[in-house]
Amino acid sequence: MQANTIQNRPIIEVKELSKTYPGRVEALRNVNLSIPRGQLTTLLGPSGCGKTTLLKIIAGLLNKTEGNVFINGQPVNGPGPERAFVFQDFALLPWCTVLRNVAFGLELRGVPGKQRNEIAMKYIDEVGLTGFEKAYPYELSGGMRQRVGLARALAVDAEILLMDEPFASVDEQTRRKFQEDLLNLLKIEKKTVVFVTHSIEEAVYVSDQVALLGPRPGRIMRVINTRLDHAENVEDIRRDQRYLNLVEDLWQILRQYLI
């Protein structure tokens, strides 16, 4: 019974969260959001509405002005081992090989060299970069760099992945491939993912639920269940009528908030 209640409780709870940047830029106002365990939740909204701000406060990288964020019932005071971040601009160490970049989180935790390289190799494999472990970031394309960023986040074995527009700087074809690979990967790795995007298609394609953020100051307008049972084949989603309807529904909601 006890275990069951923990399982049903949202893993991340955001309560009455506000953020005002110095210079009185009000980025978030009174945000409330529950993020269920083991699902992929997308924060969707126009550029500048505060998605990154919200995600970085959840990550413990930014201080909030008011309100609280709870992870597993504990208030957030900074970064923690149960959360791993995937950065929009990759944030790879340019002077380190792919292998060392992927192992970087483990290196910081003091995992011995041989062991962390083994773990890193496993994830390099999982994200499809086998053979590139000796390469340096500058030798990789944008999409491959983000795969390194993803592998690094997976390698530290966090329950929660926080992904800030991970595919924004990648071209359309690569992005689609990456989205499919992400869904396949999440079938193996049971993670809770908070995913930020400004693309409606991407949001519907990858997520179980979508939280719509309105323009500044960012508020949650609506949370919509977008779960399509894509257990069998991720390649069929884009043809699914429910997918197409959801994209259109979200657009109809979002366009009301545009000028």
Next chain:
Amino acid sequence: MSKYKPKTKTGLFKRIAWRVLSLVLVFGLWEFAGRKPISIIFPTFTSTMVALMNLLIDGTLLSAYAVTLVPLAIGVALVGFLGIVFGILMGLYRSFEWLTLPVFIIVQSAPMAALIPLITFLYGIGLGAKVLAVVLMAAPVIVLNSYRGIRNANPTLIQMGRSFLASRTQEIFKIILPDASGMIFAGLRLGVAAGFIGVILAELLITPTGIGDLITYYRALALYPQMFASIFSIVLFASVVVSALQRLEGILFRRQQCTS
């Protein structure tokens, strides 16, 4: 960098051809100006080169360089180590930055050469004076480059480190310092160039030894080809050293330059 990077053998050949043409053009003009002559004092390029060969063969130049390069090396090593440490501390500690940055901001645009006359009072006219001149000229750029390298370390990388729970020590040694190293090295290169200016100024103004003395000496004797040969040699030598450092920088920090 250049749009015309050599990618093929012919590209390389063309590049060398341009180099040669450029040398021929300038030295040709020099020869022409010397033969015309624009001034009875101005030696031709060929007579300068002949003088340079003679100075090289009889060892004059070599012994002059030995005297000039020792204080340069000592000064650069000294200010290289202390200045980099100082700049790094400035970048890492806000209160230290607050105390020292204003001084360096003024000093970076100031003509430090104005202080050279004071050096005689401190160290007389020996090795110490030259070392101090090198330190004086090279310190501002070395300190400020190290400081800026640290302060401008990529904030996303620092955030990445924090999100993966880096301690402050790990953040400094695994992220900030490697990220700043390119800029620190560039400061060292600029410091070497400034050090050359310092040592020559000291030799011309206060300590008549080394290559600076050679210039003054041949001027006094009105041996202008020799004088121009000495000047030519030091300008050439300094450019070779500085561009070698630049090459090295390109090789060492290639990875950083390509991704950031």
Next chain:
Amino acid sequence: MIIFGRRIPMIFALLIWLLVWEAIGRAELLFLIPPFADVVRAMFKLLATGKFYQAVSVSFIAFSTGMMISISIGIPLGILMGRVRFIDELLGMWVNVFVSAPLTAIVPALMVLTGFGQTTVIVTVILFSVWIITLDTRAGVRNINPSLLEMGRSFGANKLQLYTKVIFKAALPEILAGLRLGLIRGVRGVIVGQLLIAIIGLGELFELYSRSFLMDRFWALVIMIFLFAYMISEAVNHLEKRIEFWASTR
């Protein structure tokens, strides 16, 4: 720095250093460093002497003449190097050599060629400043987005318009950066030139004060020159900030 929750401006750090200076001077640790109060007094005394004004005006004329020539050579040359390949190939190497060469060594040669006077100082100023202006201008021209040039051409700009209305303006951020560095180097050129010649302008005063151990005046002069260089650099910096917005969206 923040003390008791208040932000203390950095300029106060300079005050602390001046106090340290005063203390060292009072303690007579080094005869080279007289109390700062004496230096300030000497500054006022200097400002009342004709010799000082003469030195300043000679130096300023050399500086401004040299800079004017330097700018009118450096910027067009830089633009040409950025646009015309063979000029770039022919001169690029030399500009790069001279931008970091110990040009101090060349001043004695100038002295025998152009004499122990103002001309040599002016040439020194040019020699010190022109290369960095050229190099930065060239970099600015090379950084121009090619589609901006195509835009100019497709809307029918002629060559002159293209150079003055598109290329020069688009390269302005780098040109100003080069100008700032050039001015700083120009001040250095005046000082180095006059120190080596030792019989004109500020160089003569430096020589005089250090020979006769008038340290308060020496420092008064140093401080005024340093402040002059700083103010010039800040003035250009201010201009650079004003057009910074277009550097990012070119």
